[in-house]
Amino acid sequence: MRRPIDSLFGRLALLVVAVLMLSHFAWYALMRLERSQLQTRYAVEEATFLVDAVRQHVARTPDQPLPSRVKLVDPASPDVPAASRNMPPPLARFADDVRDRMPADTQVRVGPPGAPPTLWVRAATDQNWIVVPVQPLRTPRSLDRTVLWLVTIFSFAVMAALFAAWALQRPLRLLAQAVARFGRGLPVPPVPERGPRELRQLTHGFNQMVQEVARTENDRAVMLAGVAHDLKTPLARLRLRAEMMDDAKTRDGVVRDVDSMTHIVEQFLLFAHDGADRSEAVEVDAQCERVVRSYRAVATGAPTVQTELNAGPSFLLPAATLDRILSNLLDNAHAYGAPPVIVATARTPQGFTLLVSDNGKGIAAQDLINASRPFVRLDPARGGNGHSGLGLAIVERLVRRAGGEWEIGNHGGCGLRVLMSFPFEVLPRVATASENAW
Template sequence: MRRAFDTLFGRLVLIVIGMLVLSHVAWFAIIRFERDNVQTRFAVEEAVFLVEAVRQHIANTPNQPLPPRVRTVELDSPDVPRQPDGDIPPPLQRFIEDLKDRLPDGTDVRLNEPGGPPSVWVHGVKDTGWIVVPVQPLRPPRSRDRMLVWLALIFSTAVLAALFGAWQLQYPLRALAQAVGRFGRGQPTPPVPERGPRELRQLTHGFNQMVREVSQTENDRAVMLAGVAHDLKTPLARLRLRAEMMDDEKMRDGVVRDVESMAHIVDQFLVFAHDRPDGSEPVPVDEQCERIVRAYRAVSPGVQPVHLNLEAGPAFVLPAATLDRLLSNLLDNAHAYGAPPVVIETRRGAKGWVLSVADHGKGIAPDDLIKASRPFVRLDPARGGSGHSGLGLAIVERLARRVGGECEIGNRPEGGLRVAMTFPFDIATQPLAERRAGPQHEERAL
């Protein structure tokens, strides 16, 4: 099961959203706290200014009327608010303390009774009465909804912009990962566009250069191998013709067998060197397996029995030429090294279609399993023989990977070798035009 945040893009999304949420919550708290502090400082400055203005007015122009909402009250007036005897809200307490700090020492500061217009009562040491001045409400009704709407809008815009940037950052890396997967499966790998940050461009450039060098090496080796194999076919044909003319029957048969073994090795060289996409028509694997087994029995009546266990159905299709080469190599390998019966099985697996060929022989030593599919590797002498070059399983793995499959070689618990090939559902049914297009089509698809 694929996890949503198991990809680079998913983790970038998680990090971006988490950081944006954290920063917006922090800014929201800071803005609210600073706004309350600013409001308190503004109210204190306004009250101090009004108190000083009233004192200057009383000292200089006592006969002039005071501004509205500003007045003086006698010390023994019953309207004087009482000193608060309980806890007052922290904002009001902070306001009173800040106001006392700004006024001379010994100044008494009180707030008017709740229910009236907000005002502050101030009595200094030199004042003859109480000075009453209005103040701004410390907690006026404010619309939180509007602030939350703006924060949500800014947050959504930032998330979309960050996700777009994360997608642009991981897209070249995703293309490179797909190319690495194709290269690892032995499929044609077109050059990956060199995009993204400098480090990623350098990595992509190095990968493209490596693919070109490996492909050039593989092409040179394939051309050399195909050329040698092709040039050997003509002298082998002449050698067989001359062997048929020998008078000694025993020697003639021995030479003919040696020539046939050499011709078989040459054919394996040619198949292994062939590196072009299979352009043959796709055929149902179950039906083709039955036809191949019938033809195999007809050509070699004395071979070991082959059992079929075909459960995939008509939906499992592969290119005809590839399927023929796969089964021919596996049946020849089972006939040469295994024991009867040979079982060909097809089924629908969890990751794709499965095609397997198993025998009931001794299998391969566990230490040699990792070397079984390497080209030109001959295992222990029990699996040797004339006419074999160590390419059978290497050809099988190469053919399976060429159509997007994976090959697994292992021993059966009850004895014998089992070669299982898994082909993804989408690759096994790839359209014929795409398979014939080869690397050019894949490059355009990128």
């Protein structure tokens, strides 16, 4: 199962959201702290200004009434609050800040709780207590309008960042898809060169590489197809002349050689063919049964072929591709393997599998890497008549062109095993309807 966090976009999204959340949280905490300190400083400045204004008023115009909520209280009055040592931390800091702004030996007290907040100040030169109102020192609430604005800004920032991350990873995703198609041997259209400079350079290099590989492959295919095509006419004339020979032993030998050469030429043409298979999609299980039945009837001396077909009707492949895959693998098993040969299909959670195995000696471990290379014969004993070293190379090319993957190896020392896997998404479209009905 694919994990969203395992993709580039998922990791970019997680990183962006985490960074934005951390920065917004830090900004909010700093703003709350700064607002609390600013409120305290403003209250201290206001209280200090009022106390100085009252002193100047008393010194200059003692007969004039004081402003409302400002009063002078006799030190002997019972209304004078007692010096408290258990004030809340904000009030204690406020009183200390006011005391620092006043002359030395100034007494600073805070009015009793439950009443409008007042500040009581008396310096050594003051005859009475000066009582002035102060701003309430409220602790910032946990949820206020700032949180709403913070959430709104954070949401828009996340959406913009996710869009930027998507736009940044999209060219890379297109390039990854093109690389996957190129690895399976499928046609690869030019990838748009978008994104940052490094990504554009990478995409440009990939497009050039695909063009050079396609040009080289096309030149090789044209050369190979031309040579093979030109050989067909002389081989047909040679076979016709061989049929007219009087010596039966010589005639049969020449005919066998001509047939071997004709088979090699046909393999050349098949390997050189690089077009898409436009044949009708057929059920793999039914087609395998028909091909095996025909192979048993036609191939004289062929080993026993058994079938284990369990994929169901939803496993579909182009008919020509499937016939070529099976014929090459059965011919290979006939030439180099030992009975019984097994053709098996199965359905897995990821897709379907097609397996062809025999019980011969298999291929040496050091030779497995070269088994599917074109024109490579692993040892002289595997030469035989009519074999060009293209059988497994053709099978690999056909499987990859159909969107599948293949795995070649020996199974427990009991012969060669070729396992082909086809994911659901690469199967012909008609397979979807069949699968839903299955």
